[in-house]
Amino acid sequence: MPKDHTSLISDLEEKLKECSSSHDIANIKSQYLGKSGIITNKFGSLKDAALDERKELGRSLNILKTQIQNLIAAKLIEIQDVKNDNKVDITLPGKNISTGSKHPVSITINGITSILAKYGFTSVSGVEVEDEFHNFEALNIPETHPARDMHDTFYVSDDKLLRTHTSSVQIRSMLSNKAPLKIMTPGKVYRCDSDPTHSPMFHQIEGLYIDKNVNFCHLKGVLISFITEFFGKDMEIRFRPSYFPFTEPSAELDIKFKGKWLEVLGCGMVHPNVLSNVKIDTKKYSGFAFGLGIERLAMLKYDIVDLRMFYENDISFLSQFKGLK
Ligand code: PHE
Numbered sequence: 001m002p003k004d005h006t007s008l009i010s011d012l013e014e015k016l017k018e019c020s021s022s023h024d025i026a027n028i029k030s031q032y033l034g035k036s037g038i039i040t041n042k043f044g045s046l047k048d049a050a051l052d053e054r055k056e057l058g059r060s061l062n063i064l065k066t067q068i069q070n071l072i073a074a075k076l077i078e079i080q081d082v083k084n085d086n087k088v089d090i091t092l093p094g095k096n097i098s099t100g101s102k103h104p105v106s107i108t109i110n111g112i113t114s115i116l117a118k119y120g121f122t123s124v125s126g127v128e129v130e131d132e133f134h135n136f137e138a139l140n141i142p143e144t145h146p147a148r149d150m151h152d153t154f155y156v157s158d159d160k161l162l163r164t165h166t167s168s169v170q171i172r173s174m175l176s177n178k179a180p181l182k183i184m185t186p187g188k189v190y191r192c193d194s195d196p197t198h199s200p201m202f203h204q205i206e207g208l209y210i211d212k213n214v215n216f217c218h219l220k221g222v223l224i225s226f227i228t229e230f231f232g233k234d235m236e237i238r239f240r241p242s243y244f245p246f247t248e249p250s251a252e253l254d255i256k257f258k259g260k261w262l263e264v265l266g267c268g269m270v271h272p273n274v275l276s277n278v279k280i281d282t283k284k285y286s287g288f289a290f291g292l293g294i295e296r297l298a299m300l301k302y303d304i305v306d307l308r309m310f311y312e313n314d315i316s317f318l319s320q321f322k323g324l325k
Helices: 003-018 022-033 038-048 051-087 104-118 146-150 167-176 216-231 272-277 294-302 307-311 315-321
Strands: 129-131 160-162 181-190 201-211 237-244 247-257 260-270 286-293
Touching: 003 022, 003 051, 022 038, 022 051, 038 051, 104 181, 104 201, 104 216, 104 294, 104 315, 167 181, 167 201, 167 272, 167 286, 201 216, 201 294, 216 237, 216 247, 216 260, 216 286, 216 294, 237 260, 247 286, 260 272, 260 294, 286 294, 294 307
Parallel strands: none
Antiparallel strands: 129 160, 181 201, 201 286, 237 247, 247 260, 260 286
């Protein structure tokens, strides 16, 4: 590099050191690269150079120009960084971090289990991939029983299926714990069914109470008090005689909603055949069981019209439940 170029560069470096604002830098830039700046003039005088030197001179002038542009640009960034660092105002309030909300199904499960826990029910879980014994046979539903048609079952292999109801957990609990027993079991169940009021996967909670002298009045008492507490007010309800292979007598509980009776749960006294299947002495013990649909209760409580809303992950739907536990 020609000597005068080297000194030009070190000169510029000195000047840039003194700069403290982008305005200072703009001045320097015009001194060197402006219309009548040092470099621009040098390019202008190229035409006076001897023809054989012109090419080499032009090349080194271009290098010099690039160096100058780089030095100026670097200084500009340096000043900008200092400015940005000083710009942080730590007295400003922090940005709000927006939190999510619990899913209405979870909120409903929490609501139900916290009420039942007060009545002495302990929460247990079962398995979602079940076998026919726990889901059907032990519950007094043999293979030839027409009640198997009530359940459109998803089979995952010849002998494994997705449980069609949480009643299978009754069997698991009675086999692994001796009577007396008071359990509740929330969870997912699966049926081959899909329309605005049916989903192939939905949630149930099962209650089971086995003890000496348990009778239908206890069952009614628990359910009436549960429904009143869950909705926070007296509801118009009725017990309607029904049929389940694993309870006898059996009933369904309906709630009057907007002038219509809606079925919310199935219940009854545990069938003696079920107790015998799990080796519980039917002379000593009796019990009641109930199973209710979580989504159904949530729809009534929060006035949700389409079951499919629960599974669409629509933020505007879900955010309505903010703050609920
Ligand atoms: N398992 C029944 C159903 O899914 C509900 C039920 C549970 C009925 C316990 C009686 C007793 O419809």
